[in-house]
Amino acid sequence: MRNTSQTFHPRRACILIAAFGVGILILTLASLAQSAAASAAPVAAQQLDAAACLACHSKPGFTLPLPSGETLLLSIDSQAFEASVHGAQAVGCTSCHTDITAFPHPALIAENLRDVAVKMYTTCQQCHSEQYNKTLDSVHQRALAAGNTNAAICTDCHNPHTQTRITDPDTGQILPDARLHIPTTCARCHSAIYDQYTTSVHGAALTEENNLDVPTCIDCHGVHSIANPTTTTFRTNSPLICAKCHTDPTIMDQYGISTRVVNTYVADFHGTTITLFEKTHPDQATNKPVCFDCHGVHNIQKADDPIYGIAMKENLLVACQRCHPDARPISRIPG
């Protein structure tokens, strides 16, 4: 018996393989049918449901009082929504408002307006998981997790009902018009910094001349995964941020700016130290300066600006004295 059970039976094997094959075939067909149904159904539902929702919600001045005394605006500008990237892509209301399945709607449990947004924004991860996951490491998310509900969430920067397309779908690059509006988006919460930025050489070029060669907020701070800019690691790595543009001759040559600024910095005592810290111990503090310690952060001016430029000796001395308190102009030899 032992022997026969271990013997290879061609016929039995054939039956087994055939049965297995049929099983696979059935499963494949079933899953194909299911996915076909799944891909067809939501589109139809969405098209229906946006129109149905807008029947009520496109009426202006449609509001709901909240316990805090604030008023939640329930009206959607249907034209703006249709012009938005979501409207254009036929993303229906219930794709995001997943709790709304019928009328009457379930009761909205929210204390105030901010509560509504904070409860709602996680819905974005359904489609934008890459961006959503990036935000989980951001300084905003950390503040929110620490209980600061003022911290920016998806919908603070991107109004889902009016947001137009930001990136070129083919290249993935930010569209020029979207880039122009980045600083005003951040300004909603960081208005004082925005005011400084608009007076800087970078910000003035963007806001006054629509010059897209200059950095916007996200070129230095990143987007979605915005890191805390006050950490030692950020500081130590910061020269690499400036280097991105300031070593690029295609940008710098237009303005007659040297692309050797980073090389000369790295060759200098300050820059050598920072570079070594960046490579070996980026999280340890060093007293050597990075670009923004001398040139400023949001209020960066042209080096040769006659009033604020760091190349002006009086301004340079002030910058040096921040770290070298004994620095003073060269002694004049009497007579």
Next chain:
Amino acid sequence: MSKKSRSYVRFPLARRIEHLTMLLSFSTLGVTGLVQKYAASGLSIAIVNLVGGIENLRAIHHVAAIVMMFGTMYHILLAGYHVFVKRSRLSMLPALQDIKDGWQALMYNFGLAKSYPQMGRYTFEEKLEYWAFVWGTIVMGLTGFMMWNPVTTAHILPGEFIPAAKAAHGGEALLAVLAIIVWHMYVVHIRRFNKSIWTGKFTEAEMLHEHPLELADIKAGIAEPRLDPKTLRKRRKVYYPVAGILTVVMLVGVNSFVSGEKTAITTVLPISSPVPIYLPQTPTPSPTAQPTPTSGAVVLTWDGSLGPLFQTKCGACHGTTVKLAQLSFATYADTLKGGQDGVIILPGEASGSSLIQKQQAGGHPGQFSAEELGLVSQWIAAGAPEK
């Protein structure tokens, strides 16, 4: 045989220790310095990591520099003793003969001279290396001072001198390290392995080969001037106090070199924004609901106040375009007709009307305010008149 086995003291122990001190400090300075000169290279970063960071590496560089400063001090004092007390022959001073010797050695190497030059205690190569070291020490000392004390330097010299000093320091370092690797390695280790700096001794054969003129002087008894103890004592009496003062001056010099200034603040200033980080713009107020008639002008009829109120508050969902639950408030007739759940207004019976019950329960998307609900109740109680 006895002649050959005789040995001559070339370097006494103190000289050998001096050489070892210079060797160790020079090598340490060379390694820790070149790592900073070529900071971007992978090997440099590995060495920086090995010593626990650039600040540690610089500390090691500075300690080695201090050791070399002390070595130099000792050398100056010893040279002074030889010159002023022992009145030794100044055998390290370069002379015209050295140029002749160098030329002859070159010609000999090309096969154009019959013999290699015969030289004394220090050959032209040894003198060249010694004076190169002296020159290097002066350059490294001056430029090192400027980098160690940049603020003081900038009080006296234009600021450009500091990066220039850094360039000179690095360039001279490279020259010195290459001189050691190329010259010293070839002359002392490869051409003939000369161990005298470790053993202190040369055999007669080695002396004959390397320093025949010195050997002749030693044999003639004129290598060192003879001194009677009395003269020696007299000269020492003068030299020792002078050397003492010189030592103090040099120690003060080293001290001010090393700790002359506090170049920079040691702790980084915390990054602070001169303006508030979080300062939201004044938000655009959300549009409020359309105004509803106030109680002062209320006329408790459908045409008077209630019709417009229903259309404003309920018309979006219960109107002609959208008619949720088959209920419309578009006209008086529609309103009294009710929806799929039947009549919602019982004229004369406000509390029995399902409209009032639903609104009192709250949570309806189109929710009347308490005031409005009061009006509607009064209107129903009054029989819900149209006009």
